[in-house]
Amino acid sequence: MLKFILKGILRDRSRSLFPIIVVALIVALVIFNRGFLVGTMNGMFRDTAVISSGHVKIMTHSYQEESQLMPNDLALMNVGEITEILGLKYSDYFWSPRISFAGLLDLPDEQGETKSQGPVMAIGIDFLSSESRQFELWELEKRIDSGHMIKNANDALVGAKLAEKLGLSLGDQVTYIGTTMNNAFTTFNFTVVGTFNLGMGPLDKQMMLVDIEGARMALDMNDAASEILGFKHDLYYDDDAAVAIRNQFNAVHSDASDIFRSSMIALRDANQMGAMIDLVDWSTFIILGIFLLIAMIVLWNMGIMSGLRRYGEMGIRLAMGETKGQVYRSLILESVIIGTIGTIIGTLIGLPLTYYVQEVGIDYSAAFENLNSSSLIMSSVFYTKVTPDLYYIGFIPGVLATVFGTMLAGRAIYKREMAQLFKELET
Amino acid sequence: MSNNNIVEIQELIKQFPVGGGFFTALKDINLKIEIGEFTGLVGPSGSGKTTLLNIIGGLDSPTQGNVNVLGIDLGSSSHNKRATLRKTKMGFIFQSYNLLPVYSVFENVELPLILNKVNSNERKKLVEQAVEWVGLTNKLKSRPNMLSGGECQRTAIARAIVHKPALILADEPTANLDAENSHQIMKIMVCLNQELNTSFVFATHDEKIMAYLRRIIHLEDGQIVKDEQIKNPEMGEKR
Ligand SMILES: Nc1ncnc2c1ncn2[C@@H]1O[C@H](COP(=O)(O)OP(=O)(O)OP(=O)(O)O)[C@@H](O)[C@H]1O
């Protein structure tokens, strides 16, 4: 009987072709959509983790309270020792101190007079120590668009747009003007060794990256740091693990009277990331549900139409002694086969597409040009992500929708008196 | 019931719900059909021929009365039991052939055997035999849309006969055919009736069919008005 049904499906294009196309399209959409969502979110997590939050990060409690102001007078002290202990205690993570600071960047001419000047946001990162993975994390290999990587403590990488704005060229000495961690006025000269383009509009316009030792000299912050960022060795953000060590760490450092006590936050605590993480989980369900519903309604209607056309077949099969149940079940078997074929085709379309966009990306920078909100760090190039679940996720809407659609359409068989089916088949 | 009777109907009434009330399509039907009969239900349009045929076939159920077909009391048996009876012991032929369009002649004829779980070697043998009876051996691979009306109906006859049922019910089998094809088909059925002793019940108002019948049951307004045996049906003369 199965063979008989298969032959029917293969030969009757009108019965199988459109449902297969519908299923394939919807499956491809679901797969791409899921890949897009996960990819975008992963990208967003990664960017947020690298640029601001780590998978987890440690600050003093009072720095955390006012972290928007980059209050380096509240910075962590004895950072070398803390980092060493963290490395031993939480060995799944590697720990990297950084100093975030802001001020003015001044480009002098030969006489030492200001040629151009502008505000700057700078991050001092441990680029130079031997075990540092920051070069890899920041993907500087592809993001440095002129010059070279930082080699000395007073080297600086400047955002390409900032460099353009101030008219900086490679080799220029620029003067940072700001305050030390003791709130004293300071100037410090950095050498521009390269420019970078993170593909994140607002950051490229005002950011400078320097080595943490340079920042320490500039701000008089010996063995101090604004924050210590922790990253899992595999660089993949694991929300549950991050939340667990955050809770563990904060339970140990819970002396509320000490405003300089260390305090840890996880990625999800920064910039509404928690809501995002939950959203990804939920939206997958919701999107699956919506597509399932759409596919089901379409296939239901198709099923009714093709069912009308097939009353003759149903009638004759009933006359030949199949029960209504058997006819109904064979229709459903048919729909499982059609749904499976459609799902396989849809997966074969959706996966390569998702893979392609994972490798190449979609550049949205033009659309984001005017979007200057810097609270949400977001890359203007979107990448999808091929996750293992994409190989089978299509079966949920693909097969379920065809089966449900057919079940709904097929109820007509039960509703009609058998003799009535024959009436219709006589005409 | 006597062993010779393939159909026994007593005091059959069939009513259809129409609007708030009922429409009586058959009333006071008493009827016996013996094994091997070649019988026709004849009457004007709306007289209840199809309704009676459907009830005999277990496709519709009686409102009142006893209907016993092939030893099974249809009134009291389940859907499944009636389906099994149709599957194993009955064949149907319709005015509009009702061949499955995507399947070849061979596959159409094969279907009742698949439903009866006959193995594939046996199936092949039986299908070829049935197709030979109706003279379509050279069209085994054709699809219905490549066949003429007569060939379609012959395929349908092969399909009805392939599992060697005891009873074949045919509702206006010649209504869509020209005279020549009608005669050809009737001759095939007469042959099958004689060689396999298969019983045939027709519903028709086609004179050409009536000429072959050995018994004509006249229906009018849902009642049997005349039940006549024919001494010398046409096949006798033409053979
Ligand atoms: N499902 C139904 N509901 C209501 N009335 C019905 C139904 N089926 C048949 N009838 C009525 O029962 C009567 C007999 O119908 P039937 O189809 O048996 O006639 P028939 O003798 O086969 O006619 P024809 O020669 O036109 O095929 C008709 O008046 C018809 O309208």
Ligand SMILES: [Mg+2]
């Ligand atoms: Mg009729």
